[in-house]
Amino acid sequence: MTIAFIAESAGVSVPTVSKVLNGRTGVSDETRARVEQLIHRHGYRKPPKSRSNLVELVFRELESMWAVEIIRGVERVARKNRISVLVSEFGLREPVGRTIGDTVERRPRCVLSVSQLSEAERAQLTAKNIPFVVFDPIDELPDGVPFVGATNWRGGQAATRHLLDLGHRRIAMISGPDHSFCLARFSGYVSALAEAGLPMEPELVIKTRLTREHGYAAARELLSRPDRATAVFTANDMQALGVYQAARELGLRIPDDLSVVGFDDVPTVAWVDPPLTTVHQPLAEMAAAATEIALALGRGEEVPQLGLEIATTLTVRESTAPPKPKPKPKPKPKPQPSA
Numbered sequence: 001m002t003i004a005f006i007a008e009s010a011g012v013s014v015p016t017v018s019k020v021l022n023g024r025t026g027v028s029d030e031t032r033a034r035v036e037q038l039i040h041r042h043g044y045r046k047p048p049k050s051r052s053n054l055v056e057l058v059f060r061e062l063e064s065m066w067a068v069e070i071i072r073g074v075e076r077v078a079r080k081n082r083i084s085v086l087v088s089e090f091g092l093r094e095p096v097g098r099t100i101g102d103t104v105e106r107r108p109r110c111v112l113s114v115s116q117l118s119e120a121e122r123a124q125l126t127a128k129n130i131p132f133v134v135f136d137p138i139d140e141l142p143d144g145v146p147f148v149g150a151t152n153w154r155g156g157q158a159a160t161r162h163l164l165d166l167g168h169r170r171i172a173m174i175s176g177p178d179h180s181f182c183l184a185r186f187s188g189y190v191s192a193l194a195e196a197g198l199p200m201e202p203e204l205v206i207k208t209r210l211t212r213e214h215g216y217a218a219a220r221e222l223l224s225r226p227d228r229a230t231a232v233f234t235a236n237d238m239q240a241l242g243v244y245q246a247a248r249e250l251g252l253r254i255p256d257d258l259s260v261v262g263f264d265d266v267p268t269v270a271w272v273d274p275p276l277t278t279v280h281q282p283l284a285e286m287a288a289a290a291t292e293i294a295l296a297l298g299r300g301e302e303v304p305q306l307g308l309e310i311a312t313t314l315t316v317r318e319s320t321a322p323p324k325p326k327p328k329p330k331p332k333p334k335p336q337p338s339a
Contacts (some may be wrong), residue, residue, distance in 0.1 A: 006044055041212055054084040055291060056108040058100075059116050061089065066113075066266050066283050070135065072288025072306035074112060081295060083109060100304040104128050110294035112287070117145075131297035133290045136283075138179035146297065148290040152181045153314035155279035156188025156233070161263045162277070163198045163231045167322045168259060172204040174218045175240045182210075182235050185263060188232055204229055205285045208239075215242025223250050223258070230323040231259040237269045240276055240319075255321035265315055274318035286310050 007017045012031060013289055019027050020035045027035075038044075055078050059067060071087060078085045088103065100121040103111060111117075111125060111132040114141060134147040141147055141254075163171050168185050175188050176182035188201045206218040220241055224231060234240040240262030243253060252258045254274055262269060262278035269276035273309050289308055 003044070006035065006038050006042065009042075011156040014086050038184045042206065050076045052107050052109070053082075054086050054108050055294070056086045056103050056105070056106065056110060056111045056119075058088045058103065060115045066264060069266075069283035069313065070114060070287040071285035073289075074288075074291050076284070077288045077291040077295070099270065100124050101232070110291075112294055114289050114320050125293045129296050132211075133285060133294045133297075134291045135271045136181065139186070140180055141307075144165065146287050146293055146303070148293065148308045148310065149181065150281045150286060151187040151309050151312050152184035153191075153283070153316075155263060156185035157192045157265065158188070158312070158314045159233050159279050159303070160189045160192035161195075162316065162320065163233065163259060163261060164192060164198075166259065166320060167200060167230075169323075170201075170204065170227070170229045170230040171231045171233060172206075172222050174215055174222070174234045175205060175234060176235035176239075176245070185235050209237045210238055211247070212238045212242040215239030216245050219243040219246035220250070223247060223252060227257075231261070233263075235263055237264045237276065237278055240269070240278070241272065243280045244272060250264045254319050256324065259320040259323070261320060277317045277320045278315055282310055282312070316329055 003014055003017050003021070009154065010017065010031070012035065016027055017035055018034050019025075021039070055074060057071065071085070074085055081265065086106070086162065088264045091170050101124065104124055105129070111130060112135055113121075113132060114135045116137060117125075117132060117134050122132065126156050127163065132146070134145060135143060135305055146159050160171060169191075169336045171193070173186065186205075193200055204222070206222060206298050208214040208218050215238060218239070219232065222232065223246055232240075232243050234243060240260055243258075243260050247258050247260075254260055260276065263281070264283075265278045267282035269278055289310060293303055293306070293308070
C-alpha cells in the first residue's frame, strides 16, 4: 500500500494525502474525511524514518569548562565509526527552544545525555527505539538505565588521604548539592578521616553550589575562623579557584598557609599559581566509553555492563604541602631576684 494509491483512490494529489497524514492545514474537511477513510480501510501506515548517521550529545548547560573534554571523547569514537556528532543544549528547568522531542524527530543513531535524562525523556527515546546513555549522572538511575560515571567515592577518599599523609588534621570540605556524585565525594572524605581516627567535624563542612563564586563565599567563612583549617578539599575545581581568591584576600599563601585539593582536573587548573592538586576525572575516556556503549546498543549487541564507572586518579601539583608547625609559646621570663 503506497501513498500514491491512496491519492489516486481519493482523487487528490500526493501532497494532499501527505498533509492529512501529518495533520497539516490546507485540506478541506470533506477531502480530509475521504482520505482518512481510505487510509483506515486499506491500513496504510507511514514508513518509519530511517536513523540519521549521527550521535546526539545533549548538555543541560554548556557553560561548564569540561564540556570540551566530553565532546573530544565523543568525537574520537564517532570519527572511528564515520558518524557525525550533533551537540544540543536543553534547559535544566524549562525548555529553551529545544526538547527531547526535537531529538526524536532527528532519529539519531544514539543519544548521550550529560548529567540527567528524565523518566519521560527516556520513555520517548525508548518508544522510538533510540538507544541512550546518561553521562556522569547527577541522580540515582533505575536499574537497566545505561550510564558511565567516575569513581567519585574513591576520588574523595584519595584527595583526603593525600592531605592526611602530609600531616593535616583539620581538613575542611566545601561540598556540593545533594547530587549522587557530590554525596559520593563527601562520603570518601568522611571515610578517609575515619580511617585516620578523626571525626568528621560539621563546622568544617559547607555545602554550596559548584561555582567559583560559591566556593569563594564558603572559603571566606571557613578561613575567617580563629581555629581555621589547614587544608580544604572541594567538590570541584571551580570551587577550588574560589578558595584561591579567598585565601589571597585574607593574606594566606597556598600551600604555605593553606593546602587546597580540587576535583575534575579541568585544563585551566594546571596553569593557576600555584598549579592545583586535584582528582583527575577522565572525562574524554568516559565520553568515549559512553559512545561505544550507545552505538553497540544501537547495533543490537549485548553489552556486558550497562553501568560503568571509570577510575579517577589523584594529580599532585603545587597547591599542597605539609602544614606549618604551630609556633611554640614563648617561655615566660624568669622573675629577677630582688636587690
